[in-house]
Amino acid sequence: MQTRSLGPGAPLVSAIGFGAMPLSIQGRPDESVGVRVIHATLDAGVTLIDSANVYCLDNGDIGHNERLIARALKSWSGAGPSVLVATKGGLARPQGRWESDARPERLKRACEHSLKALDVDCIALYQLHAPDPQVPFVESVGALAELQREGKIRWVGLSNVSVDQIKQAQSMVPIVTVQNRLSPFARQALDDGVVRYCAEQGIGLLAFAPLGGAGLNKTLPQNPALQPIAKRHSASAHAIVLAWLLAQASNIIPIPGARAVEHAVDSARAAELSLSEAEREAIDQACF
Numbered sequence: 001m002q003t004r005s006l007g008p009g010a011p012l013v014s015a016i017g018f019g020a021m022p023l024s025i026q027g028r029p030d031e032s033v034g035v036r037v038i039h040a041t042l043d044a045g046v047t048l049i050d051s052a053n054v055y056c057l058d059n060g061d062i063g064h065n066e067r068l069i070a071r072a073l074k075s076w077s078g079a080g081p082s083v084l085v086a087t088k089g090g091l092a093r094p095q096g097r098w099e100s101d102a103r104p105e106r107l108k109r110a111c112e113h114s115l116k117a118l119d120v121d122c123i124a125l126y127q128l129h130a131p132d133p134q135v136p137f138v139e140s141v142g143a144l145a146e147l148q149r150e151g152k153i154r155w156v157g158l159s160n161v162s163v164d165q166i167k168q169a170q171s172m173v174p175i176v177t178v179q180n181r182l183s184p185f186a187r188q189a190l191d192d193g194v195v196r197y198c199a200e201q202g203i204g205l206l207a208f209a210p211l212g213g214a215g216l217n218k219t220l221p222q223n224p225a226l227q228p229i230a231k232r233h234s235a236s237a238h239a240i241v242l243a244w245l246l247a248q249a250s251n252i253i254p255i256p257g258a259r260a261v262e263h264a265v266d267s268a269r270a271a272e273l274s275l276s277e278a279e280r281e282a283i284d285q286a287c288f
């Protein structure tokens with residue numbers, strides 16, 4: 001699999017990562033299936049897995065996804081390059097709802113919990129899941145800077161942020177990645193300058209929900225803009241969307257999720273596809 005820089009001072013990772021969320025939230029498969037999906041992803045050459053403490057059912061289940069990843073890594077028989085696991089803190093799941101909680105003391109406690117769930121001494125990439133409207137942004141970022149000074153996290157990432165917030169965070173701590181929503185159906189990160197700014201800074205842009213998320217992705221095979229391109233490349237419409245994303249900028253690393261082994265493998269293979277300018281333009285112009 002081709003590689004891309006994760007960010008300044010961080011290693012190269014596979015150009016397509018794996019977003020492990022669907023393996024632990026509502027509708028999740030059996031844990032044994034989840035482990036098989038992760039193994040298949042790694043076998044396909046993926047070396048970046050994205051997680052979060054809140055990829056689970058509710059507050060009583062926090063860390064489910066991280067524990068599943070740790071279990072899969074321990075039982076993986078592959079001999080590929082080392083795998084980088086990224087996780088996040090800053091949200092909570094009371095009664096299964098998704099709520100912000102990026103108070104410094106909560107972030108520090110969440111990080112301790114994630115260290116245990118992942119069974120590591122240091123988390124490779126720790127991301128602020130989202131700015132908390134109730135907490136000054138600098139206080140949340142300050143907690144991540146402190147965790148880095150303490151050696152509990154190696155690199156700091158942000159998610160769901162604007163260019164101004166990235167700049168503010170950079171004045172406090174080196175920022176290695178930004179994880180924002182990005183797909184042909186949600187292009188805000190291209191329009192608001194986040195992709196461009198991150199590219200200038202060498203910051204890896206982890207494109208979340210790259211296939212449009214749980215519902216929209218199911219409509220891709222019927223999409224009139226994607227269908228002919230997929231046919232020409234003998235590829236899935238999903239893989240064409242990922243190839244389009246890779247072509248937008250050299251710092252973009254899509255992190256598609258999957259519950260099915262064949263979907264995870266198909267998405268990883270998209271890194272081998274190269275779209276022509278005309279094909280990229282056809283997707284640019286399509287109304288989704």
Ligand SMILES: NC(=O)c1ccc[n+]([C@@H]2O[C@H](COP(=O)([O-])OP(=O)(O)OC[C@H]3O[C@@H](n4cnc5c(N)ncnc54)[C@H](OP(=O)(O)O)[C@@H]3O)[C@@H](O)[C@H]2O)c1
Pocket residue numbers: 018019020021022050051129159160179180207208209210211212213214217236238239255256257258259260262263264266267
């Ligand atoms: N930072 C944030 O705030 C945030 C928010 C949302 C997501 N994320 C991250 O981004 C990752 C990806 O987002 P997402 O999982 O919501 O949406 P997504 O990647 O856009 O779509 C995932 C769905 O697409 C289907 N799929 C994937 N590859 C396919 C293929 N090649 N062919 C057919 N179907 C395919 C899968 O179906 P099956 O399940 O049936 O396999 C999967 O459930 C998450 O896992 C998470 O790590 C971050």
